[in-house]
Amino acid sequence: MNRFKDPGSDISAFVGAALVVCPRCSGCAVSRPRGGGIPDASTPRRVSCTACPLSGERESPAPARGRDDARDPFFRLPLWLQTPCCGAVLWALNEDHLAFLEGYVGADLRQRAPDDAGWSNRSTGSRLPLWIKSAKNREAVLKGLAKLRERLREVRGL
Numbered sequence: 001m002n003r004f005k006d007p008g009s010d011i012s013a014f015v016g017a018a019l020v021v022c023p024r025c026s027g028c029a030v031s032r033p034r035g036g037g038i039p040d041a042s043t044p045r046r047v048s049c050t051a052c053p054l055s056g057e058r059e060s061p062a063p064a065r066g067r068d069d070a071r072d073p074f075f076r077l078p079l080w081l082q083t084p085c086c087g088a089v090l091w092a093l094n095e096d097h098l099a100f101l102e103g104y105v106g107a108d109l110r111q112r113a114p115d116d117a118g119w120s121n122r123s124t125g126s127r128l129p130l131w132i133k134s135a136k137n138r139e140a141v142l143k144g145l146a147k148l149r150e151r152l153r154e155v156r157g158l
């Protein structure tokens with residue numbers, strides 16, 4: 001049996017870097033926090049492309065249009081890792097996030113770590129859309145995640 005331990009972390013734990021589609025060359029660009037320290041959702045970001053000279057900066061997130069729209073919240077660029085799935089869009093910010101989803105969806109038994117206040121109900125796992133967690137979609141979601149993994153391989157080594 002595959003056990004999966006939910007780290008109980010907010011999605012902001014994954015804001016280190018987001019892979020996005022370059023608006024200039026359609027290659028893979030990276031949106032990442034500027035400076036040192038532990039980034040949070042309000043840390044200024046810069047974007048740079050792995051395939052062309054594109055670069056840019058933003059001091060604060062662009063106005064949000066919902067967190068599930070498969071775009072980087074700062075630059076509003078489409079995420080590199082996204083694929084249609086179950087009538088919705090399955091997406092991941094980066095490899096860590098993809099690995100989290102693979103672990104979560106692939107696990108037979110889900111365990112959650114208690115936070116300071118007891119059992120967390122704000123973990124990334126518990127806040128995933130229902131269609132991702134639904135047992136009947138499990139196979140389709142795993143196929144979608146495999147497509148995202150393929151997409152990630154396209155930029156390996158860059």
Ligand SMILES: [Zn+2]
Nearest residue numbers: 022025049052
């Ligand atoms: Zn580019």
